[in-house]
Amino acid sequence: MRILLQFPEGLKQYALRYAKELERSGNEVFISASPTFGACDLALDEARSLKADKLVHFGHAEFHHVDFNVEYVEYKMDASLALLPRSLDLLSGFDTIGLCTTIQHVHQLGDIKSFYESRGKTVVIGKPYGFAKKPGQILGCDVGSAASIDRQVDAHVYFGGGVFHPLGALLSTTKPFIAIDPFNGMMERMDQMREQYARRSRGKVLSAMGAKSFGILVTTKNGQHNMRLAELLKARIERDGMSSAILVANTFDFESLSNMREFDAFVNTACPRIAIDDCDRLPKPLLSANELMSLLSMKTELEALERARSQAAKQ
Ligand code: SF4
Numbered sequence: 001m002r003i004l005l006q007f008p009e010g011l012k013q014y015a016l017r018y019a020k021e022l023e024r025s026g027n028e029v030f031i032s033a034s035p036t037f038g039a040c041d042l043a044l045d046e047a048r049s050l051k052a053d054k055l056v057h058f059g060h061a062e063f064h065h066v067d068f069n070v071e072y073v074e075y076k077m078d079a080s081l082a083l084l085p086r087s088l089d090l091l092s093g094f095d096t097i098g099l100c101t102t103i104q105h106v107h108q109l110g111d112i113k114s115f116y117e118s119r120g121k122t123v124v125i126g127k128p129y130g131f132a133k134k135p136g137q138i139l140g141c142d143v144g145s146a147a148s149i150d151r152q153v154d155a156h157v158y159f160g161g162g163v164f165h166p167l168g169a170l171l172s173t174t175k176p177f178i179a180i181d182p183f184n185g186m187m188e189r190m191d192q193m194r195e196q197y198a199r200r201s202r203g204k205v206l207s208a209m210g211a212k213s214f215g216i217l218v219t220t221k222n223g224q225h226n227m228r229l230a231e232l233l234k235a236r237i238e239r240d241g242m243s244s245a246i247l248v249a250n251t252f253d254f255e256s257l258s259n260m261r262e263f264d265a266f267v268n269t270a271c272p273r274i275a276i277d278d279c280d281r282l283p284k285p286l287l288s289a290n291e292l293m294s295l296l297s298m299k300t301e302l303e304a305l306e307r308a309r310s311q312a313a314k315q
Contacts, residue, residue, distance in 0.1 A: 042068070100126065100137070129142075245263075254282055
C-alpha cells in the first residue's frame with residue numbers, strides 16, 4: 001500500500017520511526033513535511049498527487065468527513081497530575097468547577113474529576129459539539145465543551161500544555177478561568193486576558209475605519225475552507241462602495257500578504273484563530289468576519305451622522 005504519513009509539529013520527531021515500522025510490513029511510505037495545524041488541515045493534495053492509497057494523520061481526532069481514505073491515529077499523553085493539590089488554593093470558594101482539555105489528555109479527565117470530587121468539589125464536564133468529539137475536549141476553534149457549561153459552574157479548569165487552547169475557551173466563557181500546565185509546572189488565572197483581547201479587537205476595528213480595500217483570506221485546507229462566507233463578505237464590502245478581492249492559499253505567508261500593499265486591511269475566513277493570534281504579524285489590520293461587520297455598521301452610522309450634521313448646518 002502507498003501511504004502518506006502526516007504529523008503535527010510536536011510529533012514530527014517520531015516520523016521516521018513510524019515510517020520504518022510501516023515499511024517493514026511491506027508498505028511504500030512517504031512523510032508530509034508541510035506544516036500541520038490540525039485535522040482541519042489534512043495533506044489531501046499531497047496524498048492525491050502521490051496517488052497514495054491512504055493518508056495516516058497522527059495526533060488529532062477526525063474533524064469532518066472527507067472523500068479520501070484517512071486513518072486518524074490519536075495520541076494520548078499521560079501528563080503528571082502533581083499540580084492538582086496546589087490548584088485547590090486557586091479554586092478556593094468555587095464549589096462547582098468545569099473541566100476541559102485537549103484530545104491528548106481527555107482520557108485523564110476521569111482521574112482529575114475524581115481528585116476534585118474527593119476534595120469536596122462538584123465537577124461538570126461538558127458534552128462535545130461541533131468539531132470536538134469527546135466530553136470535555138476543546139479545539140482552538142471549538143470550545144463548546146466549556147462554553148456550554150458556563151452557566152452551571154463557578155470556575156473553569158483547563159488541564160494541558162500551552163496557551164492556545166485555554167485562550168479559546170477563556171474568550172467564550174465568563175467565569176474565573178484557571179489553566180494548569182503540567183509540562184511547565186505553571187498554574188494561572190487567565191481572566192484578565194478577556195478584557196485585553198476585547199480591547200485588541202476594538203483597536204483593530206478602529207484602525208481599519210479608513211480602509212478602502214480589503215483582502216479576504218480563503219484557505220484550501222479541507223476543514224477551514226469557506227468560500228461561501230468570503231463571497232458574501234466581498235459582496236457586502238462592495239455594496240458599501242469599497243473594493244475587495246479574495247486571496248487564496250493553503251497556508252498564508254504573512255510576508256507575502258504584507259507585499260500586497262494595495263490592501264488597507266485583511267479579513268480572515270480560514271482558521272478563526274488567525275484573526276486572534278496572528279494579527280500582530282501583519283502591518284495592516286487583520287479582521288474576523290464579525291469584526292468586519294462591526295466595522296461596516298460603525299462606518300454606516302458615522303456616515304449617517306455626518307449627513308445629518310451637514311444638513312443641519314445648511315438649515
Ligand atoms: S483552531 Fe484552527 S487549526 Fe485548530 S482545529 Fe480549529 S481550524 Fe484547525
